[in-house]
Amino acid sequence: MAGGDVEVLAVAGHEVRITNPGKVFFPERGDTKLDLARYYLAVAEPLMAAMGGRPVLLQRFPNGATGSSFFQKRVSPTKADPWLTTTKVSTPNGTVSDALVAVDLAHVLWAVNMGCLGFHVWPNTAADPEHADELRIDLDPSPGVGFEMIREAAEEIRKLLDAHGIASFPKTTGNRGLHVYARLEPKWDGYQVRAAAVALARELARLRPDLLTAAWWKEERGARVFIDFNQNAPHKTVFGAWSVRANPHGQVSTPFEWAELATIEPRELTLANVPARVTDHGDPWAAMTPQSLAPLLDLHERDMAAGLMDAPWPPVYPKMPNEPPRVAPSRARKED
Structure with a gap:
């Protein structure tokens, strides 16, 4: 009307x-x-x-x-x-x-x-x-990192999560990167989900140090894809699936099938053509169901037992137990 x-x-x-x-x-x-x-x-x-x-x-x-x-x-x-x-x-x-x-x-x-x-x-x-029921992995291009590297990083995440019995689902960010999601049983809080994301990032960096890094400080990353574990910090929001970005051509954060990873082009997915994708192919996330975070928390416990400290938190959060100093490595060296 x-x-x-x-x-x-x-x-x-x-x-x-x-x-x-x-x-x-x-x-x-x-x-x-x-x-x-x-x-x-x-x-x-x-x-x-x-x-x-x-x-x-x-x-x-x-x-x-x-x-x-x-x-x-x-x-x-x-x-x-x-x-x-x-x-x-x-x-x-x-x-x-x-x-x-x-x-x-x-x-x-x-x-x-x-x-x-x-x-x-x-x-x-x-x-x-009280319970975070999504694990969210953010892959955004940074200097020296092209979208082909983002594709390869997403595939490494899929393989590692598959190996631990966790089904994952990708989407474009609506900008130049990709997100990878896993739906969780509502049993864990945001601190535990972030701990699992830290463990995932570190394991990926061990497996593919040429491509992936868990280094929070930009000066340590080089031309590698950063696995942004802090997107899972408690109360942290992430740009939603199917949301339209504020860019002049109306780009959409679009879920897609893993089979499309090699060909997906984020800029081509807009509010003008995404509805037709849904009409023709349905919801790529339709199979998303709650699952256990325990396999990744086991990796976290292994890392803690080996003497690793927590990864750095963003500056808006209070200082956390077992967190390393919040100072860039280069600055720490100068102070020493």
């Missing part, structure tokens, strides 16, 4: 207003705010399978992909939208806020109307905040 400069969409039992529906959000293609809303309608089933019931951090671009942006942590139901669902979350620095919960597609489209380009998703559901 349209009226004036408002489009009203009936979604999940609610009426969601899309104001200024013709406002161009993606100038390279000319896609509008309404086009963005229709994109999410088209991928609703796999989107909600990946994000449904989880708290989300909104990255808002009121003037479209090429405009300024800000993150919105706090959301409150309004008189116009009293049905909005929120939940208490903590950010890495300990700030508590009421975050939007992606209960259904109406909540997603409400955020789209607010200019949200990018849903940054918590690794837990709102119903079970």
